[in-house]
Amino acid sequence: MPTPKDVYIAVIGAGGVGKCFLSQLEFLSKRLAANSSSPRLSLVLISRSKKILYSPQYAPLPFDNISTKLADSTQQPLPLTKTIEFLAAAPSKVILVDNTSSQDIADQYPNVLSRGISIVTPNKKAFSGSYQLWQDIFAAAASSGAGVYHESSVGAGLPVISTLKDLVDTGDSVTRIEGVFSGTMSFLFNSFAPTEGSGGKWSAEVAKAKELGYTEPDPRDDLNGLDVARKLTILARLVGLQVESPTSFPVQSLIPKELESVASGDEFLQRLPEFDAQMEETKISAEKEGKVVRFVGSIDVEKNVVKVGLEKFDRSHAIASLKGSDNIISFYTKRYGANPLIVQGAGAGGEVTAMGVTGDLLRVLQRIS
Amino acid sequence: MPTPKDVYIAVIGAGGVGKCFLSQLEFLSKRLAANSSSPRLSLVLISRSKKILYSPQYAPLPFDNISTKLADSTQQPLPLTKTIEFLAAAPSKVILVDNTSSQDIADQYPNVLSRGISIVTPNKKAFSGSYQLWQDIFAAAASSGAGVYHESSVGAGLPVISTLKDLVDTGDSVTRIEGVFSGTMSFLFNSFAPTEGSGGKWSAEVAKAKELGYTEPDPRDDLNGLDVARKLTILARLVGLQVESPTSFPVQSLIPKELESVASGDEFLQRLPEFDAQMEETKISAEKEGKVVRFVGSIDVEKNVVKVGLEKFDRSHAIASLKGSDNIISFYTKRYGANPLIVQGAGAGGEVTAMGVTGDLLRVLQRIS
Numbered sequence: 001m002p003t004p005k006d007v008y009i010a011v012i013g014a015g016g017v018g019k020c021f022l023s024q025l026e027f028l029s030k031r032l033a034a035n036s037s038s039p040r041l042s043l044v045l046i047s048r049s050k051k052i053l054y055s056p057q058y059a060p061l062p063f064d065n066i067s068t069k070l071a072d073s074t075q076q077p078l079p080l081t082k083t084i085e086f087l088a089a090a091p092s093k094v095i096l097v098d099n100t101s102s103q104d105i106a107d108q109y110p111n112v113l114s115r116g117i118s119i120v121t122p123n124k125k126a127f128s129g130s131y132q133l134w135q136d137i138f139a140a141a142a143s144s145g146a147g148v149y150h151e152s153s154v155g156a157g158l159p160v161i162s163t164l165k166d167l168v169d170t171g172d173s174v175t176r177i178e179g180v181f182s183g184t185m186s187f188l189f190n191s192f193a194p195t196e197g198s199g200g201k202w203s204a205e206v207a208k209a210k211e212l213g214y215t216e217p218d219p220r221d222d223l224n225g226l227d228v229a230r231k232l233t234i235l236a237r238l239v240g241l242q243v244e245s246p247t248s249f250p251v252q253s254l255i256p257k258e259l260e261s262v263a264s265g266d267e268f269l270q271r272l273p274e275f276d277a278q279m280e281e282t283k284i285s286a287e288k289e290g291k292v293v294r295f296v297g298s299i300d301v302e303k304n305v306v307k308v309g310l311e312k313f314d315r316s317h318a319i320a321s322l323k324g325s326d327n328i329i330s331f332y333t334k335r336y337g338a339n340p341l342i343v344q345g346a347g348a349g350g351e352v353t354a355m356g357v358t359g360d361l362l363r364v365l366q367r368i369s
Numbered sequence: 370m371p372t373p374k375d376v377y378i379a380v381i382g383a384g385g386v387g388k389c390f391l392s393q394l395e396f397l398s399k400r401l402a403a404n405s406s407s408p409r410l411s412l413v414l415i416s417r418s419k420k421i422l423y424s425p426q427y428a429p430l431p432f433d434n435i436s437t438k439l440a441d442s443t444q445q446p447l448p449l450t451k452t453i454e455f456l457a458a459a460p461s462k463v464i465l466v467d468n469t470s471s472q473d474i475a476d477q478y479p480n481v482l483s484r485g486i487s488i489v490t491p492n493k494k495a496f497s498g499s500y501q502l503w504q505d506i507f508a509a510a511a512s513s514g515a516g517v518y519h520e521s522s523v524g525a526g527l528p529v530i531s532t533l534k535d536l537v538d539t540g541d542s543v544t545r546i547e548g549v550f551s552g553t554m555s556f557l558f559n560s561f562a563p564t565e566g567s568g569g570k571w572s573a574e575v576a577k578a579k580e581l582g583y584t585e586p587d588p589r590d591d592l593n594g595l596d597v598a599r600k601l602t603i604l605a606r607l608v609g610l611q612v613e614s615p616t617s618f619p620v621q622s623l624i625p626k627e628l629e630s631v632a633s634g635d636e637f638l639q640r641l642p643e644f645d646a647q648m649e650e651t652k653i654s655a656e657k658e659g660k661v662v663r664f665v666g667s668i669d670v671e672k673n674v675v676k677v678g679l680e681k682f683d684r685s686h687a688i689a690s691l692k693g694s695d696n697i698i699s700f701y702t703k704r705y706g707a708n709p710l711i712v713q714g715a716g717a718g719g720e721v722t723a724m725g726v727t728g729d730l731l732r733v734l735q736r737i738s
Contacts, residue, residue: 024539028538142406157710166728170397171396318690339695341527343710344712346710355535355541
């Protein structure tokens with residue numbers, strides 16, 4: 001019987017995803033403690049902007065009220081490089097959980113990995129920024145043997161990245177990937193252009209989505225398509241395409257030119273009704289063909305074409321009949337033939353995003369312990 | 370940089386799935402060989418009924434024409450227990466790939482695992498037989514640290530088992546699992562009761578499915594529902610229900626009582642038209658409610674109810690609008706809320722089944738190397 005090993009966990013970020021992750025980590029840690037041959041998890045550091053909680057001797061932090069304790073902490077925040085040094089000096093294997101969307105932290109991944117620290121994260125920035133960063137991250141991981149997993153960077157907890165990796169690693173030819181990759185866009189178009197009934201005005205649907213908490217504080221951060229472009233960049237790279245950045249292929253923005261530079265999200269929402277006629281026209285033109293309009297991303301692997309924007313779909317198409325704010329991702333491959341392998345479900349939200357992170361943590365544990 | 374380790378692979382079964390697996394193994398083995406820090410795979414044994422190919426000194430077998438060489442082999446077949454002893458004595462870690470559907474081999478899994486040999490397999494028998502065998506298998510694996518993976522035992526290469534395990538292991542509450550788990554049943558009902566048009570006679574659809582190779586040689590082996598019941602048994606156990614066997618819950622057989630004991634599949638097909646009226650009635654009764662009939666399996670976790678049989682679905686339901694011989698599996702959980710996490714696509718066929726096996730092999734490699 002193998003003896004249990006200590007694995008140290010460091011968590012950066014304690015917002016929506018971070019809080020859910022901490023409670024899943026507590027669950028997992030208790031579950032593993034019940035099996036004498038499983039690794040023992042110790043939370044040795046947790047930080048958020050300007051706050052940190054850690055023991056210089058790597059003593060495990062208890063989980064009770066950890067978020068409150070972090071908020072109340074009077075420990076002097078460590079600069080990122082010092083945090084990495086602290087973790088690299090630990091007497092056991094370390095997994096860094098980055099629950100932020102920070103580019104600064106993402107830029108440090110090659111450094112973190114090359115020091116033998118594994119990473120799990122929903123942070124899209126690391127994998128959808130420059131192609132150089134992508135190469136540096138995976139080169140560092142390959143040379144040190146540390147793991148880097150980012151399931152939640154696309155479709156939250158849905159098995160998207162792991163499925164695509166399995167297809168590629170087992171030798172299938174992925175020919176096309178297509179889907180709805182944004183919960184916000186899904187919600188907007190399922191309401192604006194439903195498969196049954198006529199839906200509301202575009203500006204009203206955007207306002208409603210914002211009220212319900214489905215958009216970023218400034219809805220333009222969803223409507224510019226960049227979030228979807230980042231996800232497509234990640235998937236395209238996994239399938240072998242050398243995509244330079246999320247702005248190196250066509251991305252349709254749904255922000256009217258005239259409103260790109262208005263000062264606030266509120267002013268944007270106030271003026272958006274002036275442009276309802278454009279979107280209404282798009283909807284009606286699709287209806288005339290018996291179709292509905294949806295905001296999708298697609299990768300044509302053979303033609304090396306990645307794009308993001310509005311497309312029309314038959315009402316019976318799986319993409320058309322999506323519900324609520326669900327994502328859908330279809331993988332067309334040589335093995336799967338005419339009907340794609342489809343993964344569908346909630347693609348945003350704290351709990352399901354954290355689940356992807358915790359699932360990745362389990363995979364790293366199996367590798368390193 | 371970690372040094373590469375040798376991992377020995379033994380393969381039992383060289384039929385439809387086995388042949389596809391061998392070609393994927395060759396692909397994988399070359400891919401790993403290209404990375405100096407990856408484990409080196411050596412195929413040290415391959416066997417099928419009455420044929421075996423192995424080197425007593427564990428020298429790797431070359432992949433070229435391996436199936437032909439196996440067919441032509443004059444080596445004396447080893448009894449199963451001798452095969453296990455040979456593998457247990459190997460100087461490196463060993464993964465046994467069981468590409469059969471043999472109960473005899475499944476019964477040996479606890480023995481194999483307790484000797485530190487990991488297992489990957491699409492063989493449903495091991496996980497859907499007696500509950501005692503299930504317990505023995507996972508107890509043996511836990512105590513030796515060997516891995517046992519069986520993604521392809523449900524939905525072939527679709528990420529079904531791994532997704533369910535992630536949900537459970539990260540602390541989600543799975544409340545209900547529902548789906549179409551048989552490619553044969555999917556094909557039959559998508560043709561017999563399509564969402565558009567009226568479909569053919571039941572007996573004609575069964576005959577057509579057999580002609581196209583979508584059924585077992587005797588179609589009753591699909592129509593009795595046992596294959597679906599086995600898959601439901603596996604999923605129910607993974608979610609924590611103590612299901613004694615695939616016959617310990619209600620399973621609706623589509624074989625008319627009068628044809629249960631006719632001598633051959635051919636005679637069965639010849640007489641099936643006598644019973645078309647029954648199935649036609651079922652179809653019409655669903656149509657009157659604006660629905661279509663489908664053969665599904667479901668697990669109500671809270672009520673501890675597992676069942677397999679005909680149910681009616683709205684035409685717009687994802688289960689109703691399935692295509693070809695696709696499977697669909699919906700996981701309803703606390704985290705995912707009203708809309709389930711859905712996995713859909715081909716759930717049978719040599720290549721996609723082998724892909725699930727090869728994907729599992731990768732997971733075991735990450736654990737043991």
